[in-house]
Amino acid sequence: MKQAEIDQQTTCYHCGNDCADERIEQDEKVFCCNGCKEVYSILSQNGLCSYYSYNEHPGVSQAKASKRLDYLKEPSIIRELIDYSDEKSTVVTFYIPDIHCSSCIWLLEHLNTINPFIYHARVDFLRKQVNIRYDTQLITLHEVVSLLDKIGYEPLISLQDVVKKQTFDKRDNLVKKIAVAGFCFGNVMLLSFPEYLGISVYEQSFRQFFGWLNLAFCLPVLLYSSTGYFKSAWTNLKNKVLNIDFPLALGIAVLFVRTAVEILTHTGAGFADTMCGLVFFLLVGKFVQCKTYYHLSFERDYRSFFPVAVQVIEGETERPVPLSNIQVGQRILIRNNEIIPADAILLKGDARVDFSFVTGESVPVNKVLGEVVYAGGRQTGEAIELEVVKPVSQSYLTRLWNNEAFTRTQENKIQTFSEKISQYFTIALLLIAFSSLFFWLATDVSRAISAFTAVLIIACPCALALSTPFTMSAALSIFDKNFFYLKNTAVVEQLAHIDTIVLDKTGTITTNGDTTITAHMTATDTEKQMIYSVCANSTHPLSRLISQYLDNYSKLDTNSYYEVPGRGITADVNGKFIKVGSAKFVDVMQAEAPSAQKTEVHVSIDERYIGYFTIQQQYRDGVKAVKSLSPAYRLYLLSGDHGHEREALSSVFPIEDMFFERTPQEKLDFIKHLQQNGHKVMMIGDGLNDAGALKQSDLGIAITDNVNNFSPGSDAILDGRSLKKLPVFLKFSKDALRVVYISFCISLTYNVVGLSYAVSGKLSPLIAAILMPMSTFTIISFTSLATHLAAKKRKLI
Amino acid sequence: MSIIYFLIGCSVLLALVFLGAFFWAQRNGQHDDLYTPSVRILLDDEPDEKDSKK
Numbered sequence: 001m002k003q004a005e006i007d008q009q010t011t012c013y014h015c016g017n018d019c020a021d022e023r024i025e026q027d028e029k030v031f032c033c034n035g036c037k038e039v040y041s042i043l044s045q046n047g048l049c050s051y052y053s054y055n056e057h058p059g060v061s062q063a064k065a066s067k068r069l070d071y072l073k074e075p076s077i078i079r080e081l082i083d084y085s086d087e088k089s090t091v092v093t094f095y096i097p098d099i100h101c102s103s104c105i106w107l108l109e110h111l112n113t114i115n116p117f118i119y120h121a122r123v124d125f126l127r128k129q130v131n132i133r134y135d136t137q138l139i140t141l142h143e144v145v146s147l148l149d150k151i152g153y154e155p156l157i158s159l160q161d162v163v164k165k166q167t168f169d170k171r172d173n174l175v176k177k178i179a180v181a182g183f184c185f186g187n188v189m190l191l192s193f194p195e196y197l198g199i200s201v202y203e204q205s206f207r208q209f210f211g212w213l214n215l216a217f218c219l220p221v222l223l224y225s226s227t228g229y230f231k232s233a234w235t236n237l238k239n240k241v242l243n244i245d246f247p248l249a250l251g252i253a254v255l256f257v258r259t260a261v262e263i264l265t266h267t268g269a270g271f272a273d274t275m276c277g278l279v280f281f282l283l284v285g286k287f288v289q290c291k292t293y294y295h296l297s298f299e300r301d302y303r304s305f306f307p308v309a310v311q312v313i314e315g316e317t318e319r320p321v322p323l324s325n326i327q328v329g330q331r332i333l334i335r336n337n338e339i340i341p342a343d344a345i346l347l348k349g350d351a352r353v354d355f356s357f358v359t360g361e362s363v364p365v366n367k368v369l370g371e372v373v374y375a376g377g378r379q380t381g382e383a384i385e386l387e388v389v390k391p392v393s394q395s396y397l398t399r400l401w402n403n404e405a406f407t408r409t410q411e412n413k414i415q416t417f418s419e420k421i422s423q424y425f426t427i428a429l430l431l432i433a434f435s436s437l438f439f440w441l442a443t444d445v446s447r448a449i450s451a452f453t454a455v456l457i458i459a460c461p462c463a464l465a466l467s468t469p470f471t472m473s474a475a476l477s478i479f480d481k482n483f484f485y486l487k488n489t490a491v492v493e494q495l496a497h498i499d500t501i502v503l504d505k506t507g508t509i510t511t512n513g514d515t516t517i518t519a520h521m522t523a524t525d526t527e528k529q530m531i532y533s534v535c536a537n538s539t540h541p542l543s544r545l546i547s548q549y550l551d552n553y554s555k556l557d558t559n560s561y562y563e564v565p566g567r568g569i570t571a572d573v574n575g576k577f578i579k580v581g582s583a584k585f586v587d588v589m590q591a592e593a594p595s596a597q598k599t600e601v602h603v604s605i606d607e608r609y610i611g612y613f614t615i616q617q618q619y620r621d622g623v624k625a626v627k628s629l630s631p632a633y634r635l636y637l638l639s640g641d642h643g644h645e646r647e648a649l650s651s652v653f654p655i656e657d658m659f660f661e662r663t664p665q666e667k668l669d670f671i672k673h674l675q676q677n678g679h680k681v682m683m684i685g686d687g688l689n690d691a692g693a694l695k696q697s698d699l700g701i702a703i704t705d706n707v708n709n710f711s712p713g714s715d716a717i718l719d720g721r722s723l724k725k726l727p728v729f730l731k732f733s734k735d736a737l738r739v740v741y742i743s744f745c746i747s748l749t750y751n752v753v754g755l756s757y758a759v760s761g762k763l764s765p766l767i768a769a770i771l772m773p774m775s776t777f778t779i780i781s782f783t784s785l786a787t788h789l790a791a792k793k794r795k796l797i
Numbered sequence: 798m799s800i801i802y803f804l805i806g807c808s809v810l811l812a813l814v815f816l817g818a819f820f821w822a823q824r825n826g827q828h829d830d831l832y833t834p835s836v837r838i839l840l841d842d843e844p845d846e847k848d849s850k851k
Contacts, residue, residue, distance in 0.1 A: 180816070437844055
């Protein structure tokens with residue numbers, strides 16, 4: 001009880017963050033920042049405090065810089081964003097990454113309490129979307145978005161909104177096909193039972209009636225549900241490829257023809273239930289395979305990273321211009337934390353640009369006036385003015401997307417097992433079918449045809465076609481639980497075939513933004529205070545890091561301060577001459593400067609060498625795990641950063657396999673070169689500079705700390721916390737593939753048993769009706785059980 | 798036994814009605830969001846402040 005009270009006193013009422021440092025109070029409630037308090041006061045004014053009673057601390061911390069939303073007043077941008085609009089009302093759908101609990105749903109669906117001109121709001125929780133209908137005349141899109149922003153639910157707006165526009169039509173269609181097939185399957189089963197149980201001679205008229213009904217139920221299955229298989233088999237045949245859809249389509253066709261013939265000529269009951277069951281199970285397998293992640297997007301490109309609009313300065317005024325309309329020669333204004341959208345020349349202001357996402361450089365870069373700043377960098381500090389020198393799509397970074405790696409189709413990366421095996425399977429199947437046809441043809445024509453069709457029916461690779469989807473989708477959900485999101489089931493197989501792993505450095509094996517500073521010096525407190533005073537004057541990124549590190553000192557007066565750009569600082573503090581900067585600048589003896597490989601800042605006071613700071617990126621705790629992948633996998637490091645950390649990383653990567661200062665294009669080419677030497681390459685990266693390499697590689701994994709954030713287009717998205725599980729993931733993918741192999745053997749056994757009946761031409765519908773569902777159930781239960789056991793063994797669940 | 802014809806006709810008709818209902822629901826978008834309604838139903842219009850605090 002007491003503990004709970006203390007908690008209430010020190011945690012923010014809105015977001016639950018610790019607010020020991022800063023306390024803002026209102027209505028006897030504590031808030032960590034003004035943003036949170038602001039949200040609370042809006043809600044309490046509108047009588048929406050129930051928001052806080054569904055969950056404790058339902059809000060998300062509002063301690064962040066406010067964004068400009070002016071661009072939402074541009075008609076051309078509004079048109080792109082809204083779903084529907086007429087004179088009365090407008091409908092718009094926003095993607096809001098912060099939706100996370102039932103309070104969020106409740107609040108967002110009560111938007112009209114705050115603003116009555118919002119008629120209706122509906123949340124889709126899994127997709128993190130809210131659909132809003134508002135009055136076109138009385139409220140603007142800009143006001144709606146700023147309202148959302150004010151209550152702490154800032155929508156993520158991007159013109160290439162792939163998350164929103166994912167097509168669900170395909171899945172929708174599949175569900176309908178399954179419904180029809182299931183409906184027919186159920187009815188046919190019911191009508192086939194009397195036949196299997198035996199109908200007495202007096203009730204022969206029923207037999208015909210049931211036969212006709214069965215045939216009628218087969219028609220929608222053939223003409224509607226199974227069309228996909230026929231289409232796919234046909235297109236593949238045209239391309240001279242034998243894929244698994246060919247024997248499936250053949251089996252379905254033969255089943256139908258034989259059923260129709262037997263029923264029409266009153267020679268038998270046909271295989272109506274086998275056919276409907278086959279199509280039903282196949283479609284269910286397809287459904288299981290197409291898992292969708294609502295909140296993830298694997299297809300993003302630079303457009304979703306860049307802002308929707310940029311402030312363009314025209315004379316005295318500035319106005320937002322959509323990114324695609326930015327022209328060469330325009331003056332643009334970039335504020336703190338905004339991204340530079342096109343290659344541009346710096347005209348005004350102090351540019352300190354963070355290129356970590358673009359080039360992999362870990363430390364922000366200072367740019368001088370007149371210098372070209374490449375697109376994609378994020379300005380930190382004051383607002384700057386630039387002149388655009390290249391259109392957005394032709395910039396240094398975005399040119400990468402013109403590479404052929406982005407235009408070629410993604411299908412044939414690695415041939416999957418079922419693709420490989422189905423060729424041989426089909427050939428063997430046709431061989432057996434035709435040989436049994438010719439064997440019986442000499443003696444008995446009807447038996448020959450019956451044997452031929454029976455072989456095609458019984459050997460229809462239903463179980464084989466199901467083994468991969470069921471295993472891989474089980475594997476997918478296990479990866480999913482471990483924060484490793486795969487684009488589709490084929491990726492699991494690709495994962496199992498990888499032999500080379502290429503990693504990016506900044507953001508991939510280091511965490512973004514975190515640096516460790518170590519002081520190698522024996523300095524007194526006053527000396528440290530002097531160093532702090534000097535560094536606090538400088539805007540250089542390294543100085544800022546050091547002054548942050550020595551934060552608890554007060555600043556002393558500095559005289560005759562002089563900064564040599566790119567080298568160091570000299571100044572007089574307390575009448576002492578202090579020098580801070582590179583080893584050369586401070587004039588360090590070789591013996592005292594142990595390595596020139598790390599980022600180092602040396603200090604001397606009155607020409608006496610004090611020591612140095614090393615600035616090192618914080619590595620993810622998964623780096624050790626990555627190391628254990630060698631020698632089973634060949635490891636490469638491919639970084640856009642300078643080689644300061646070559647030595648520190650030499651414990652993980654072989655020296656000769658570390659490459660620094662690589663441009664995005666060079667990264668892509670490096671992957672291509674490895675592939676040409678016959679390697680199956682997995683690329684792990686995080687930034688836009690890795691986008692080309694991710695696309696080119698056989699398996700591109702984008703690593704991210706927050707799956708809602710931008711990640712470049714890839715085959716899989718890995719949460720940074722799970723990097724340490726990478727070796728286990730790789731092993732598990734091999735387990736999954738082994739499960740597929742074994743289930744293939746099982747289904748083959750069923751086929752052989754069935755074939756022994758079939759070649760003799762004596763396949764009864766009952767045997768087919770038992771064999772087909774039995775093999776299907778064996779495969780489904782075996783694959784899901786074996787996959788879960790394997791996952792348990794690897795400690796993934 | 799000719800009642801069987803009638804019964805089967807009824808059962809198929811009934812099944813067709815259900816299939817039709819399913820198609821209607823699918824087209825209506827009732828299967829688009831299978832999660833949020835399960836939360837929404839638990840939200841009262843005015844929940845009691847004390848309820849949430851155990």
